[in-house]
Amino acid sequence: MDKAALLQVIVGQLEAELAVLVAAAHASKDQATDAESKPDGKYDMAGQSAAYLAAGQAKLATELAEAISAYRLLPLAPAKPGAAVGMGDVVTLEGPERRTVYFLGPARGGIEVEWSGTSVTVITAVSPLGRQLLGRRPGETVTLPGPRQGHPPTIVKIE
Numbered sequence: 001m002d003k004a005a006l007l008q009v010i011v012g013q014l015e016a017e018l019a020v021l022v023a024a025a026h027a028s029k030d031q032a033t034d035a036e037s038k039p040d041g042k043y044d045m046a047g048q049s050a051a052y053l054a055a056g057q058a059k060l061a062t063e064l065a066e067a068i069s070a071y072r073l074l075p076l077a078p079a080k081p082g083a084a085v086g087m088g089d090v091v092t093l094e095g096p097e098r099r100t101v102y103f104l105g106p107a108r109g110g111i112e113v114e115w116s117g118t119s120v121t122v123i124t125a126v127s128p129l130g131r132q133l134l135g136r137r138p139g140e141t142v143t144l145p146g147p148r149q150g151h152p153p154t155i156v157k158i159e
Contacts, residue, residue, distance in 0.1 A: 095153035
């Protein structure tokens, strides 16, 4: 398994998200500073709302840029047989209904990427599932968040 290729797919998706966010922040800033955004009365808040939106989008863009940097600096060591789950590992869980693949990353958990024909969900160490996976080994079970019935999934592979 080429984790470096997976990492590039994740960074590519984050960069695309950042480009959209930066464009939206610029558009909001332009709207906030446009002459037509001058208030028509004391209750007209369109310009101020656009300014708040631009500031929030700029903050999100900064956080996203930091996440991209964290992924670029993430050391990717091959997993050793029988080793415990750690940051940068690809973990495959198998339950009675399905098999799921997760990548334990430093930030921006929750995104899904397609990689080598497999859907991979990025999770972080602070997520409920990430906290459970850290330090676990193949053959151990985990409890997925949310209402579940049946047998809990088992870690079948760590890469």
